Amino acid sequence: MEPLLSLRQVKKYYATQKAVDDISFDIQKGSIFGLLGPNGAGKTTLLRMITGIFYPDEGTIFFEGAPFKPSEDIRKIGYMPEERGMYKKMKIGEQALYLAQLKGLSKAEATEKIKYWFRKFEMETWWHKKVEDLSKGMSQKLQFVITVLHEPSLIILDEPFSGLDPVNANLIKDEIFGLAKKGATILFSTHRMEQVEEICDQIVLVNLGKKILDGTVASIKQQFKENIFSIEADQIEKITDTAIFTILKKEGQKVFVKINNDNTSNQVLAHLLQNNHQINSYHEVLPTLNEIFIKLVESTHATTRAFQNI
């Protein structure tokens, strides 16, 4: 299948630093894609190029197979920036109408769609209210509606769940799955890994303007696995280090072991059975994305970069 969005050796330099330094990746149509990275990694610059706000200094962005043309393709993109903004004094309905019309919808079309989404999110009574009367979570819901209103084929969400309570976070999460199922492509930007693991099909990790990781969540976990297994047994105190595995820690009824050298998990299990241990559960412990993220980023000085002059 042809990818919806492809970046090929995209570069963007500011006066004193390389904000985006030679990044390439593909986003498949209908997938949920996670763009991860610490603060100042170049995510925002990357997103601004994808939304046509900036032009890359070098490299090409392909949208639906053709080179990206901001003036035309911009209507097919919905962008919800991390720092959300609204006109505080403007009525919510008028505001949504205005932003939808800027995306190219006619007034009638926009009105109809706004009504649909407001009904869906139980926001019908909000039409004549002003944004300054809304709570943070409420304005976030509004922002999401405005982003997806014009039925974009690419929806870019920068930290969509920050500030939402679990109920509303789930509401939005379900909506994201629903939109993806209907064929929309979702590009997520976040540094909250537990959400990424739950939602994303594919991720890219950027740091210091470079891509350092690319793949599906499962494949990345496989790539970074450390052959650690968790064993739940009746008498764990009797399990001791062997040539096959080393015990990492014991917790309640659980033992975490690391398999040594080229031994297999079956050899571990065989050893335990031979020694008449009562095994209640046995499974592999894969690293969380959070652990991978920290491991990859910690060695660099990524956090200090955010404070450098641009």
Added chain:
Amino acid sequence: MQQQGHFKIFNFKNNFMHKIWLIIQREYTTRVQNKRFLLVTFLMPLLMVGFIFGSAYLSSTGTEHRKIAVTDPNGFFKNAIKNTTQIEFLFPENIDTNNYSQKGFTDILLLPKFEKTNKTEYILRSKKSMGLVLQNSIIESINAAIEDRMLQESGIQQNVLDSIHKASQFASLKAYEDKGGNKSKESNAGLAMGIGYASGFLIYLTLLIYGTMVMRGVMEEKTNRIAEVIISSVKPFELMLGKVVGIGAVGLTQFALWIILIMSLTGVAMGLLPSDLQNQVASLQQSNGQMTGAGMIQASESAMRLYKMQHTIATANWPLILSCFVFYFLGGYLFYAALFAAVGSVVNEDPQDAQSLTFPITMPIIFSYIITNMVTQNPNTPLAFWASMLPFSSPMVMMARIAYGVPSAVSYWELFVSMFLLIAGFLFTTWLSGKIYRTGILMYGKKVNWKTMFSWAFTKQA
């Protein structure tokens, strides 16, 4: 293929215009529907009219009244000196510097024996010091009395003198502009000064008020972070242009409403005048101000004044002045509003930054206003010429010169060059500001000065 390409360009333009139109609409309606706009629009003319009438009322009633005791060894002043509205000359017996205030006089004027010498000193003693204007009017009264006395002494009869005084009272200077051949047009320097001053002042005010409004609007979008949402739909330049044009339209609406309001208020005020006064003014108009015989007696002094006022106002070339005003207001507004937008885009939450950054923009506006005040009196100095050419100051200064007449005070080519330079000027500032704006609007947490702003404008960005 050709056809298709052409169609695409057309579509894009359409789209561009459509988006700017949406932005203009929003900027315009949110402001015009605002209660503050309505309040200012309707209160301002009332306040202005009230201020004019109020100050006129105060100056007629609120002035001090002086009762001056005069000691006159000559004896002729008692009949010759004339009281003014503020000064009453009295000639009591047995008055001196010690008892004048007990006897109820505010001042005492000691006249010397008049001996036809060049130098004569009058002494005025007061308990309360006297202003320069009143002092001058006392000197005038004394001199007039002496002059009359001298004329009488040289053989002119009292009744002849009286008729001379009466006849000379209506004399006024009527200046005409020669327009080549026998054509000439009545001109009025006082009116020109008034128009120049008023339009210069209005443009000065609106440049500051609407310029600041643009800056605040941009700052609002930036600090609200809505700029990024909108800029993912439209180009930064479109957003800036839409805002500038939308707010300019608000300004024009306000002017139009003011003109309508002032005209209808004047109409109402004229309608409230006594009907015989109105009739007199009307008949004066029919006869071009020349009342002879019976008419002369009929027309009261106030009718004459009203007629003169209307007549003077009609001497100005109003269509030209109004259209030039609209042009220079818009040109000046566009010239400065773009710069204000650029400043708004680089400011973070701190309003103090805005103040220091707007200083280089407000300075030329204030200077132009000072120059305008000079130009209203001398429209043809080299300063006036250059200030009316440069787009920094031309909106105000040229209006002050145009009031003196085109082409008599300002030639057509001067007007043309000034207008051309203003258009070129605002195209340039808009271009420059667009460059600064598109970088500034998305940049947070960095303090910016004019040097950095110019470096954004003249290097490749985005």
